[in-house]
Amino acid sequence: MSKLDQILVLDPPVDLKFKGPFTDVVTTNLKLRNPSDRKVCFKVKTTAPRRYCVRPNSGVIDPGATVIISVMLQPFDYDPNEKSKHKFMVQTIFAPSTVSDMDSLWKDAKPDDLMDSKLRCVFELPSENDKNDVEATKAAPVMNSAKADSSAAMVPASASVDDTEMKKVLEKCKRLQAEMSKLVDENRQLKDDGIRMRKIPRSDHMASNSTSLLGREASTASLPSLLVVIAAIFIGFFLGKFIL
Numbered sequence: 001m002s003k004l005d006q007i008l009v010l011d012p013p014v015d016l017k018f019k020g021p022f023t024d025v026v027t028t029n030l031k032l033r034n035p036s037d038r039k040v041c042f043k044v045k046t047t048a049p050r051r052y053c054v055r056p057n058s059g060v061i062d063p064g065a066t067v068i069i070s071v072m073l074q075p076f077d078y079d080p081n082e083k084s085k086h087k088f089m090v091q092t093i094f095a096p097s098t099v100s101d102m103d104s105l106w107k108d109a110k111p112d113d114l115m116d117s118k119l120r121c122v123f124e125l126p127s128e129n130d131k132n133d134v135e136a137t138k139a140a141p142v143m144n145s146a147k148a149d150s151s152a153a154m155v156p157a158s159a160s161v162d163d164t165e166m167k168k169v170l171e172k173c174k175r176l177q178a179e180m181s182k183l184v185d186e187n188r189q190l191k192d193d194g195i196r197m198r199k200i201p202r203s204d205h206m207a208s209n210s211t212s213l214l215g216r217e218a219s220t221a222s223l224p225s226l227l228v229v230i231a232a233i234f235i236g237f238f239l240g241k242f243i244l
Contacts, residue, residue, distance in 0.1 A: 039095035
C-alpha cells in the first residue's frame with residue numbers, strides 16, 4: 001500500500017461501467033485531473049490486459065490540467081450470472097524537474113513516493129427502453145433506405161410505361177403523316193396531269209381522242225359483255241380512290 005494519498009481526482013472515482021451488448025467494442029472514459037501545482041506522471045494498469053485497450057495508458061499531467069483516458073472493452077460472450085473480477089489501478093508519482101526516460105522513472109521509483117487508486121469494472125446490460133432506442137436507431141436507416149429503394153424503383157417503372165405509350169403515339173402519327181404525304185403527292189400528280197392535258201393543242205387532243213376512241217370502240221366491240229362490266233368496275237374503283 002502506498003503511504004501517500006492520490007493527488008489526482010478521478011472521474012468516475014470507484015467504478016468503471018461498461019454498458020452492453022458486448023458483441024462489439026464498448027468504450028468508457030476515465031478523467032484524470034491534476035489539482036496540484038506540480039507535474040504528475042501517471043500509469044494505468046489492469047488485471048485483464050488482453051480484454052482491454054487503454055489510450056493513453058501513461059503520461060504526464062501539467063498542473064491544473066485534465067487528461068481523458070479511453071478504456072475499450074473487447075467483444076466477448078457475456079454471462080449475467082458471472083460477476084466481473086476485472087480491476088484497474090491508476091498509479092501516479094510527482095514528476096521530477098526533468099523527465100527523460102519514463103520507464104526508468106517508474107523502475108527506480110520508491111514505494112513511498114507512489115500513489116494509486118483502484119477501480120472495479122461493472123458490466124451492465126441495456127434496459128428495455130435502451131434496447132428499443134438502439135433498435136429504432138438501427139432500423140431507421142434501413143427503413144429510409146428501403147423507402148428510397150422503393151421510390152427509386154417506382155419512378156423508372158412509371159416512366160417506362162409513359163415512354164412506351166408515347167412511342168406508340170409517335171409511331172401512329174408518323175404513319176398518318178406518311179399516308180397524308182402520299183395522298184398529297186397523288187393529288188398533286190393528278191392536278192399536274194390535268195394541267196398538261198389542258199395545254200395540249202386542240203387538234204392534237206382531238207386527234208388523240210379520236211384515235212383512242214376508235215381503239216376503245218374496236219377493243220370494246222371485240223370484248224365480251226362480261227369483260228366490259230369488269231373493266232367498268234375497276235375504273236370506278238380507281239376513280240373513287242383518287243377522288244376520296
